[in-house]
Amino acid sequence: MKTKIISLFLVLIASIVQAQQQKKWTLRECVEFALENNISVKQFELDLLNAEIDKSDAIGDFIPSLNGQASLSSSTGLTLNPITNSYENQVLTSASFNIGSSLTLFDGLRNFNNLNRAKLNKLAGYYRLDDMKDNISLTVANAYLQILSNKETLNVIKGQYAITQQDLERTKALVDNGVVPKGDLLEIEATSATQQQQIINAQNALAISKITLAQLLTITDYENFDIADEGYVIPPSDILDKSPKEIFNKAVSFRNDIKLSETNLEMAEKDLDIAKGAYYPTLSAFFNYNTRYSDNAEYPDGSPINFTDQLWIFDGISYGLQLNVPVFNGFSVRNNVKRSKIDVQKSTLQYEQDKLDLESNINQAYVDVIGAYKTYEAAEKTVEARRLAYEYSKERFNVGLMNSFDFSQSQSRLDNAEAELIRSKYDYIFKLKVLEFYFGIPLDEL
Incomplete structure (x- = not known):
């Protein structure tokens, strides 16, 4: 009986380990896990706790103090x-x-303004944290798409290598029968060796991209980390039906970086009110x-x-x-007011600059999406043409009307075209998701 219990326990442990090893991470899972475990996010959450303490300090200024001495x-x-x-x-x-x-x-409303400033500072902390999460989401999505791109590239190269092995066996038979010279066989063997090297390079690129994403998720089990590798196609989107101005008008209403800049301006204005409060007399009661x-x-x-x-x-x-x-304090009050006014002007300029930067980024992203899609369409046409040319070259090579060097060049051009198609495909997907993100569409789904 005891032996059976131990065996069942070992089987259960093995099943759990195998399930962990076979886990395939979706993009949504990656984004959510990164936001929950990223060190920078945790640091910003601690800043929020400090902001809450500052707010409590400001509330405490309205409460009478009570102290005992002995x-x-x-x-x-x-x-x-x-x-x-x-x-x-x-x-x-x-x-x-x-x-x-x-x-x-x-006290010249300084306590009241300090409390309002503390509330704004806490709000700014939330905007700062959410802006950090936005940036992390974009970084995770980019790393995720890079893995998908590298996986497709590796599969294409492996497929090309398999075809080359078939050509190699067929050419050996043609050489043995004296149909084609041995030089053609050597040329195909060189192509096969090159593709083997390309497979190794693609495997290394895939491994590095997995490590990059795992590190963003603070996962150290690199060997067993993998993502869901369903076949991804170009996602449908109507974002280009919107003008850059429409996208900007919506983005400026909810973007956390703009809200943060706006809140910083409001805090600078409160700092000015606090500085001006030092001009007024202070009245207090004691017992x-x-x-x-x-x-x-x-x-x-x-x-x-x-x-x-x-x-x-x-x-x-x-x-x-x-x-x-207050009668005279060595110009300190007046100078503090002047500094606060300058800070308000600087915050105002920064707010306007942030909106200009957002508008510029959206216009650039809009142009990038159009350009990336045109590049993808051109890459599709190139692959189709290169594939037809390759099939034609293959037919000529099989009947001895083309030498192995020209045939290898035709295959190489097809390989390069397919690699460019994969690159342009995921480049377009990422740029499309970035533009959608500016419009408020979440990144956690492809």
């Missing part, structure tokens, strides 16, 4: 008796206790309760006063208002 001292010789308020030669132990509270009633104790305190009849009674007998209360009026 002191105990002992002295010998000529000392001031706190009870009689006269100097005496004695050994004296005394204690004092104080509780104080203060509340700012008016204090204090009492004391001395070990030589006595009633008029000479009997000592105990500790508890002294706390009530010698206690006192003070309260009132305190007004601070």
Whole structure:
């Protein structure tokens, strides 16, 4: 019985390991995993916690402060008796206790503006985090498509190599029968060796692209990492039916980098309000309760006063208002206001520049998509023409009307055309997804 349990346990472990090894990551899974585990994202999330603490500090400025103090001292010789308020030669132990509270009633609205700024800073933190996630999503999508491109390239080269092996066997038979010279066989063998080298290079490129994506996902099991390799085709899209201006108008309304720039401008304006608040007087209220104790305190009849009674007998209360009026502070307030005004101007210019950059990027992406699609269409036509030329060359070579060198050149041109078709295909897909991303279409699906 025990042996059966151990066997079942080992089978279960092996199944789990095999399932992990066979996992194929989709683009959506890659994007979601990267956003959950990326170190930079986690750092920005910690910045959000700091922003929340800053907001709590700003709220705390509206709440009255409450502090307590206590002191105990002992002295010998000529000392001031706190009870009689006269100097005496004695050994004296005394204690004092104080509780104080203060509340700012008016400070030029600086507390109010500090709270609003803290709220804006927290909002900016969210925009900054989401902008980071956008960039990571684009990077992951690009790395994912690069793996797909490398996989297709490898499969094409392997297919070409298989055809070359068939040609090699057929040419051997033709050489043995004296139909074609041995030089033709050597030429095809050279082509076969070149393709073997191309397969090795393609395998290395595929492995490197997998490692690149795995690192973006903080996955270290590179050997077992792989993505879903279903046959991807050009995705349907109507994004080019929109004008660049339409795409920009929508992008500027939701893009996190623009929202961040806009929030930074609002924070600069709040900083200016805070700086201006230093021109105004500050009004605060205070309340204090204090009492004391001395070990030589006595009633008029000479009997000592105990500790508890002294706390009530010698206690006192003070309260009132305190007004601070700024008169001259070495130009510091005025200069701080000037600096804040400059910061507002800089933030305004940065906001306008960010919108111009976005519009420029969208126009460039729009042109890139059109150009990439034309390149892809041209590559398709080239492959079709090269394939027909290759088939024609193959027929001529098989009947001895073309030498092996010219036949190899025809095959090489077809190989290059197919490689360019794959490259242009995924280049177009990525640029298309980037343009769609500007329009608010998510990247997690191809």
